[in-house]
Amino acid sequence: MRPFFTDIAGNLALRERIGNDIVSGTLGQAFILSGPEGSGRRTFAKAIAMALCCARLEDPSCPLPCGSCLHCRQIRENISPDLYYIRREDKKATIGVDAIRAIRPSLLMTPVSNPVKVYIFEEADLLTPEAQNALLLTLENPPPYALFLLLCESPEQLLQTIRSRAPLLRMEHLDKATVTEYLLAHSAEARTLIRSDPGALDATILRADGCIGEVLSHLDAKSRTALNTQRERTFSFLNALTAHRAQASVELLKAMGTDRSAMLSLFSLFEEALRDCILIRHSDDPVLSFFVSFDEALQYTGHASESLFLRALDATHTASESLLANANVRLTLHIWAMDCGLL
Numbered sequence: 600m601r602p603f604f605t606d607i608a609g610n611l612a613l614r615e616r617i618g619n620d621i622v623s624g625t626l627g628q629a630f631i632l633s634g635p636e637g638s639g640r641r642t643f644a645k646a647i648a649m650a651l652c653c654a655r656l657e658d659p660s661c662p663l664p665c666g667s668c669l670h671c672r673q674i675r676e677n678i679s680p681d682l683y684y685i686r687r688e689d690k691k692a693t694i695g696v697d698a699i700r701a702i703r704p705s706l707l708m709t710p711v712s713n714p715v716k717v718y719i720f721e722e723a724d725l726l727t728p729e730a731q732n733a734l735l736l737t738l739e740n741p742p743p744y745a746l747f748l749l750l751c752e753s754p755e756q757l758l759q760t761i762r763s764r765a766p767l768l769r770m771e772h773l774d775k776a777t778v779t780e781y782l783l784a785h786s787a788e789a790r791t792l793i794r795s796d797p798g799a800l801d802a803t804i805l806r807a808d809g810c811i812g813e814v815l816s817h818l819d820a821k822s823r824t825a826l827n828t829q830r831e832r833t834f835s836f837l838n839a840l841t842a843h844r845a846q847a848s849v850e851l852l853k854a855m856g857t858d859r860s861a862m863l864s865l866f867s868l869f870e871e872a873l874r875d876c877i878l879i880r881h882s883d884d885p886v887l888s889f890f891v892s893f894d895e896a897l898q899y900t901g902h903a904s905e906s907l908f909l910r911a912l913d914a915t916h917t918a919s920e921s922l923l924a925n926a927n928v929r930l931t932l933h934i935w936a937m938d939c940g941l942l
């Protein structure tokens with residue numbers, strides 16, 4: 600079997616279906632490609648363009664796309680004359696009809712150096728109804744060399760008429776093993792991190808919930824350090840909470856500073872940890888989001904009662920809401936510690 604889209608993790612059935620359609624020349628001319636931010640839909644859209652234009656399309660011994668011919672490289676680097684992006688303008692909430700009018704002249708001309716022209720709509724769910732209707736006219740009668748890829752998080756935002764013209768392709772949710780395998784094959788940072796701190800890599804993958812794009816964006820050293828600091832603080836607060844060490848809490852609170860966004864990210868981690876602590880009391884095989892393993896979570900639940908965690912969870916949720924509503928940071932932190940039972 601010829602390997603298709605080897606730069607895309609998971610999504611085997613989808614890769615095979617689209618790859619076979621490209622090789623047999625039966626690929627449709629418009630698709631909606633949906634998935635959450637970071638799920639790989641942009642990478643996949645570009646890979647589809649590369650496969651259609653690849654110089655080795657007809658060489659069954661070569662993976663498709665080959666990734667190294669001129670056409671593949673031009674598309675990957677976004678310098679292909681036949682690749683178009685339709686994007687939201689800065690500071691605008693939607694994509695208007697002008698964006699569709701702007702691509703019309705290019706549709707009248709055949710591709711410059713490839714068999715197809717590919718139009719990638721990065722946030723198709725932001726197209727206004729007027730823009731979607733304008734696009735519909737094109738989708739109803741597209742020139743034979745055009746391919747339209749409509750990327751979105753919420754395909755239901757698109758008009759039914761668009762959805763009936765463009766089949767929906769969903770990027771699948773990836774499990775931890777698939778993400779890890781992909782990262783180790785494609786990211787030098789991931790390979791370094793798994794040697795120096797495998798727990799941190801696991802934690803980053805868990806937090807990203809299957810989105811490779813998000814893991815990659817966290818793997819740069821700066822955000823990794825910031826995340827690690829907040830993780831360490833979360834562990835310390837959990838220790839102080841379960842061991843009823845008020846003095847330790849006072850020291851921790853002093854060290855916290857008044858950075859609102861750092862505080863929010865700590866609270867978000869703390870909430871995840873508390874939820875894990877509650878979950879492991881109800882299941883032998885829970886899906887954890889903060890702790891790397893059941894045993895690690897068990898370490899922190901100690902002999903503490905479930906009501907302690909529930910109370911802390913409530914307090915943390917309330918404190919996050921207060922911070923988001925612009926409450927004083929120090930005061931919120933103090934109230935949070937009291938309500939949690941840390942003091």
Ligand SMILES: [Zn+2]
Nearest residue numbers: 653665668671
């Ligand atoms: Zn190629």
